[in-house]
Amino acid sequence: MTIYDISEKAGVSIATVSRVLNGSAKVSPATRKKVLDVIDACGYAPNAFARGLGLRSLRTIGILCADSSDLFLAKAVYYLEQTLQEHGYESLLCCTGYHQEVRRSYMDLILSKKVDSIILVGSNFIGTTGEENQYIREASAQVPIMLLNASYDYPNVYSILCDDYTSMYEAAAAMLNAGITEILYLYNSLSYSGRRKLDGFTAAVKERGIPDYERLIHRYPGDPQQMSAVADFVAAAAEQSPAFHGVIASEDPLAIGAMKYAAQRGIRVPEDLSVIGYNNSMLADCCTPELTSVDNRLKTQTHQLVQTLLRVLDGEEMPKQSVFSGKLIRRGSTIF
Numbered sequence: 001m002t003i004y005d006i007s008e009k010a011g012v013s014i015a016t017v018s019r020v021l022n023g024s025a026k027v028s029p030a031t032r033k034k035v036l037d038v039i040d041a042c043g044y045a046p047n048a049f050a051r052g053l054g055l056r057s058l059r060t061i062g063i064l065c066a067d068s069s070d071l072f073l074a075k076a077v078y079y080l081e082q083t084l085q086e087h088g089y090e091s092l093l094c095c096t097g098y099h100q101e102v103r104r105s106y107m108d109l110i111l112s113k114k115v116d117s118i119i120l121v122g123s124n125f126i127g128t129t130g131e132e133n134q135y136i137r138e139a140s141a142q143v144p145i146m147l148l149n150a151s152y153d154y155p156n157v158y159s160i161l162c163d164d165y166t167s168m169y170e171a172a173a174a175m176l177n178a179g180i181t182e183i184l185y186l187y188n189s190l191s192y193s194g195r196r197k198l199d200g201f202t203a204a205v206k207e208r209g210i211p212d213y214e215r216l217i218h219r220y221p222g223d224p225q226q227m228s229a230v231a232d233f234v235a236a237a238a239e240q241s242p243a244f245h246g247v248i249a250s251e252d253p254l255a256i257g258a259m260k261y262a263a264q265r266g267i268r269v270p271e272d273l274s275v276i277g278y279n280n281s282m283l284a285d286c287c288t289p290e291l292t293s294v295d296n297r298l299k300t301q302t303h304q305l306v307q308t309l310l311r312v313l314d315g316e317e318m319p320k321q322s323v324f325s326g327k328l329i330r331r332g333s334t335i336f
Helices: 003-010 014-021 029-042 048-052 071-086 100-112 134-140 164-177 192-207 227-240 252-265 298-313
Strands: 060-065 090-095 117-121 145-148 157-162 183-187 217-219 246-249 274-278 292-295 321-324 327-329
Touching (some): 003 014, 003 029, 060 100, 071 090, 071 298, 117 298, 145 298, 157 164, 157 298, 164 183, 164 192, 164 274, 164 327, 183 192, 183 227, 192 217, 227 252, 246 252, 252 274, 298 321
Parallel strands (some): 060 090, 060 117, 145 157, 157 321, 246 274, 274 292
Antiparallel strands (some): 292 327
């Protein structure tokens, strides 16, 4: 039995079942009795370990991220842990890598710890097929699943993300409006977020009727934080592609790699080459000139995720998706 089955048999929402399980006073006696009768009849035992201890919950949240050395993911985990601690929750962190079988294994491990919820940090956890996302659906039958920087429409799954499509579209439009139409687009991932960024860039250049823009779209296959290797990749792309006077990257390390390429070739930034990154990470302030980058409001996203999570655990009905707009932070790497 799952919380969905209890909800269906009792004729109430999942949130109402959650309120009853958590002892919330926001349920009428009649509704509470109806839900408890179904639970007793079906032998449903939510969080049996916590119940055996006589506790409402263990006040522990599982956090899964692919790679804690990634600047964006590491910062997200830091913000999440700090905010959860402020509200009396502890965290269990697992770094899963990018292989499907390992993700599923770690999801099962975290669930075995009887956590109150699981946070999936980063859009790479969402696949393109139902089979790839089955492990999320199964986990959501036991605890609320929170997605940071990704979206998946399923019961008991809550998504908090930046509108990467519009944010990247606006970044590309800003460069195009400055008269720079030959733009190299550099990316390394086709995760949910990666696809949205690529689609936003493509929409902007297609709308302007830019010819041969596809020849200036390049996927870097390696670790984007190896910026010297990124610079070599951009150099190779420059030999194969039409001339370009702008670079837009799906994340800041790729943009820094493009700036390193420019420095090695004596190309002036921004006079000869304007560069835009994404995520507005600490790297944006650590290069010369400083990097223009899209701020995806990561801290705001993490705060909203925890607030949504706390209310869900309290049995409240919450929006399944919260979307924030990014903002282009202009610095010295662009002429506009």
